[in-house]
Amino acid sequence: MIMAYILQPDIVRYACSCGSLKPISRIYFCRHCLKIRCGYCVCHEVDSHYCANCLENLPSAEARLKKQRCANCFDCPSCLHTLSTRANTIVVSSSEEKPVPRKVYYMACGFCRWTSRDVGLPDQTVASGGLPEKENPSTARINSLLEYYRALALKEKQEKERKKVVSRRSYLHFSDKFGLTAVMARKRAGLPQLGGGGLKDDLGNPPDVAPSVASEEVEQLPEEIFTTTINLTSVTTLTQRLAQPEFQPKYVSELYPAHKHLLIKRSQRCRSCEHNVSKPEYNPGSIKFKIQLSAYYHIPEVRMVTCEPLRIGEESHLIIKLCNPTQHPSVVQFLPLPTAEEDLEEQQKEMEEKRKQSERRDSDKDLSLTRQLSTIEDPRPIRVDLTGDILLPSSGVLLPPRDDAAEYDDSGDTHNYQDDPKVVVWRKANKAALKMVVIPSNEAREKGGEVVVGFLMNYTYMNTMATLEQKEPQKVNLKVKVFMTVGKVVGD
Incomplete structure (x- = not known):
């Protein structure tokens, strides 16, 4: 099923509610x-x-402290692939003048054959970790700037809170909000204040740290750069330098293994109703989803099968295939695209309905303690240059529900559907092939010969989500705009 989408990535496109x-x-x-x-x-x-190599799961706070990098896995600084640990046995002389074998470990890349021995890193006695960390020469400067701006932000926040006009409060309120008891305890003990207060002077102002200032004066290049022959094998590439922005090594001999970046599992939430449309499982080794509301599980799929050669002003037969992915029968009808005025009027109606729903939700405060703040989207026009006309069938097409067993059972194709033979070419299980007529227009020459057509697909959907107003499943009619790139016109 996914392979079919890879073969036809941009032929059939659906219009999203945001206009893309x-x-x-x-x-x-x-x-x-x-x-x-x-x-x-x-x-x-x-x-x-999580780490994609060792599948170690880290909390957000710990990942932030480790700078979003894994402590045990490393990337090759030469080709950016994952390094593997190799073992080697060396002979170590003991006090009894008897050689003793010892196992040591080093890092090696199985793709470009780079090893940690190439840059002079000593072998380690443990298999995981233990590599010496290269210290950033600008660490002290970065830390001082962070503390300076942290104290400055805290000072601005306190000034904003002082300007707020609040009613008379009790002592317990201020102690809970500002932690007066903790502040007095640290002051009596002689400890510095929290929140970067230890970096303040006697007047409570943050220390003077000279920020970075851009300068127009640039150091002159040395004269040897114009006369010395460059050995490209010893100079790092731009990709290798940007992979380590804190060091940016100039030569290959300065490349050091970099800790592998952590990956994330993300969930996606609808902006309007704040419900999840995609939520993966927490386990890093699992590829399953707790919630996966992909469109090909709910919306009829349109796929182009064949199309006759396209000529300007002439009719060409187009065959498309429809597939019903749901467990309920669906009736699909094809309508022409609305005009710009009709589209704008419909979008304004939807915006007005959303505002009414938002006001109704805000007024009904007794239903839940936590209020869901919905986001009202502005209507966006779909800007697609159509370079052809399409003659749509006037009758609807009934698609049976999806049945996995029907794919291997030929007896399931004996259903008696009263289809128009000029429209429905063939059926099988929950799929049906339809015949349409495409007429390329003169605008196709200006767009490189590509013929783009569009139509409005109206289909029935069984809404099984229970709400306060509707407890039972409800059948609704939904519409979606579909645009197809049929092909290119042939010579006149």
Whole structure:
């Protein structure tokens, strides 16, 4: 199923509610607000951090302290692949003048054959970790700047809180809010204040740290750079330098193994109703999802099968295939795309309905203690230059529900459907092939010969999500705009 999407990535595109066009494999379907969502109109949240090599799971606080890097895994500084640990046995002389074998470990890359011995790193006696860390020469400067701006931000925050006009409060309120008891305890003990207060002077001001200032004066290049022959094998590439921004080594002999970056598992949430459309499992080794509302599980899939040669002003037959992925029958109808005025009017109606729902949710405060703040999206027009007309069938097409057993059972194709033979070419299980007519227009010559057509697909969807108003499953009619790149016109 995924292979078919790879073969036809941009031929059939669906219009998202935000106005962008995506293939069906790149969009989601929110079962609560019954809208199509893409990666631009959902909220991305980080669920967990993990290492892709050792599958170690780290909390967010610990990952932040380790600078989003794994402590045991390393990347090759030459080709950026993962380094592996190699063992070697050496002979060590003991006090009894009898050689004793000892096992040592070093890091090696199985792709470019780079080893830690190439830069003079000593072999380690333990298999994991233990490599000497290269100290950043600018660590003290960066730490001082961080403390300076942290204290400056704390001072600005306290000034804003002083300007706020608040009513008379009790002593317990201020002690809980500002921690007066903890401040007095640290002051009596002679300890520095919290929040970077130890870096302040006697007047409570942050220390004077000279910030970095851009300068127009640049150091002159040495004269040897124009006369000395450069050995490209000993100079690092731009990719190798940017992989280690804190050091940026100039020569290959200065390359050191870098700790591997951590990856994240993220969940995606609908901006309108704040429900999850995708949520993976917490285990790093699992590829399953707790919630996966991909569009190809809920929306009928449109796929192009064949198309006759396209000529300007002439009719060409197009065959598409429809597939119903749901467990309920669906009726699909094809309608022409609305005009710009009709599209704007419909978007304004949707915006007005969303505002009413938001006001109703805000007024009803007794239903829940936590209020969900919905985001109202501004209508965005879909800017697609259509270079052809398409003659759509006037009758609808019934798609049976998905049945995995019907794929291997030929007896399931004996259902008596009253289809128009001029429209429906063949059927099998929950799939049906339809015939349409495409007429390329003169605008196709100006767009490189590509013929792009579009239509409005109206389909029935069984909403099984229970709400306060509706407890039983409800059948609704949904619409989605579909755009197809049929092909290129042939010579006149």
